[in-house]
Amino acid sequence: MxxxxxxxxxxxxxxxxxxxxxxxxxxxxxxxxxxxxxxxxxxxxxxxxxxxxxxxxxxxxxxxxxxxxxxxxxxxxxxxxxxxxxxxxxxxxxxxxxxxxxxxxxxxxxxxxxxxxxxxxxxxxxxxxxxxxxxxxxxxxxxxxxxxxxxxxxxxxxxxxxxxxxxxxxxxxxxxxxxxxxxxxxxxxxxxxxxxxxxxxxxxxPDGTDAQTFRPGLDGGAVRRKLGLSEDTPLIVFHGDIKHDDGVDVLMRALALVLKSRPDARLLVLGGGGPYFQNEIRPLVESLGIAHAVLTPGWIPHQEVPAYLNACDIGAMTMRATLNHDNYLSFKLFEYWGCGLPVVVTRLKAIGRIVRDGENGLVCASEDAPAYAAAFLRLMADRETARRLGAAGRELVERQFDWRMIxxxxxxxxxxxxxxxxxx
Missing domain, CATH: 3.40.50.2000 (Glycogen Phosphorylase B;)
Known part of the structure; x- marks a missing residue:
């Protein structure tokens, strides 16, 4: 050949x-x-x-x-x-x-x-x-x-x-x-x-990411300044398209619970903007009274995503357990990991073979908003655990999930x- x-x-x-x-x-x-x-x-x-x-x-x-x-x-x-x-x-x-x-x-x-x-x-x-x-x-x-x-x-x-x-x-x-x-x-x-x-x-x-582009150490501080956030603000990120099965409504309910203990926490939503987001998620955000804590810059150029992820502390994947989600892999998982972020994910078949609870991420039951909230709060409070989980994810991306090898x-x-x- x-x-x-x-x-x-x-x-x-x-x-x-x-x-x-x-x-x-x-x-x-x-x-x-x-x-x-x-x-x-x-x-x-x-x-x-x-x-x-x-x-x-x-x-x-x-x-x-x-x-x-x-x-x-x-x-x-x-x-x-x-x-x-x-x-x-x-x-x-x-x-x-x-x-x-x-x-x-x-x-x-x-x-x-x-x-x-x-x-x-x-x-x-x-x-x-x-x-x-x-x-x-x-x-x-x-x-x-x-x-x-x-x-x-x-x-x-x-x-x-x-x-x-x-x-x-x-x-x-x-x-x-x-x-x-x-x-x-x-x-x-x-x-x-x-x-x-x-x-x-x-x-x-499998799916993967570009480990040379999605990597730790990029200037997330500039992104935080652009978003009006201090260095100490706990920042969760959701990146990608937003549909019902992605469980962003569950994520919003989890955020409302997080804010009771950490009112300084914020959620960055990169993507969305479609009819479901506008018709379902935005009204939910308003009804929960958390609009001040949800940042929605919308879709940004792909080459800018790594810097935005480097500005964040936790990657969120609160997907519903469906036929599709049980069998597929998500780009966002590898992009979060590539940037060294600890992840909080739903317990699913395929992803569950990669994300090990307590080893390289935290795993919660589908649609369990209190469990997601507890996981977010744990990572905000225990920075060493967050660092360890993120580093384990980054090592896995380098070893198995870089597009050049895949x-x-x-x-x-x-x-x-x-x-x-x-x-x-």
């Missing part, structure tokens, strides 16, 4: 290509692209293939192709800015169709130019996965799927009308993929026992047999 790494279209004629379908532009601004971005980087580092990332532009008027970090980026006219807005369903349907067309046109371009084409189509999540299945059938190439979440389970509370169609979509994509990459052994067990997948086709490749397992699936498909 030792092929030369290529950096321009003028030197890649004899190099196999892989089409990687993603949801938003590169560099990534959200979890939707981060895993695939690191896959593309790993493919480039190994010299196995040229990664063609296929993604929507931010708005319909822009369409361009360019190299970034050795990755050949192909943006089709899209509506990336509206991906999570009111019209997200028609937007995603358009992106679904446009990504299929883009893969087919790229393959035709390679063939007409006498270059080796795609050896596989690789995608993340069910909708992009379905686009990969269709595109793969049209160009007669295998599909690799990163299946990190049960979106049908997420839709159960967020978009109930789509829950059953998503189950059908997940089953179809899983059955058609040559390789399915999952993030935990419990997810693999579920797909084999409940979905009937061949155990040999399901490969565990993605080698996916690259290994691009065997010589798969690479040779690009000659057909």
């Amino acid at each position: 030792s092929l030369p790494v290529t950096n321009s279209l003028h030197t890649e004629e004899d190099t196999p290509k892989v089409a990687i379908l993603v949801e938003t532009t590169i560099p990534p601004v959200s979890r939707a692209n981060l895993r695939m971005y690191w896959l593309a980087r790993a493919l480039r580092a190994e010299g196995a293939v040229l990664a063609n990332m296929v993604a929507p532009s931010q708005d319909l008027s822009s369409r361009r192709s360019y190299f970034t970090e050795g990755i050949w980026m192909n943006q089709y006219p899209g509506f990336g800015r509206q991906l999570y807005g009111r019209f997200r369903l028609p937007v995603r349907i358009w992106h679904f169709l446009a990504s299929i067309l883009s893969v087919v046109l790229l393959e035709l371009t390679y063939r007409r130019g006498g270059a080796r084409g795609f050896c596989a189509v690789h995608a993340w999540n069910p909708l992009a996965g379905m686009a990969a299945v269709v595109a793969g059938a049209l160009i007669r190439r295998p599909v690799f799927l990163d299946f990190t979440d049960f979106y049908s389970d997420i839709a159960r509370t967020d978009m109930p009308l789509l829950a059953k169609p998503l189950v059908w979509l997940e089953n179809l994509v899983l059955s058609r993929a040559r390789r399915v990459f999952v993030v935990s052994e419990s997810m693999r067990e579920h797909l084999v026992s409940r979905k009937g997948l061949d155990p040999d086709k399901v490969v565990v490749v 993605m080698k397992a996916e690259v290994a699936q691009y065997t010589p047999e798969v690479l040779e498909l690009s000659r057909r």
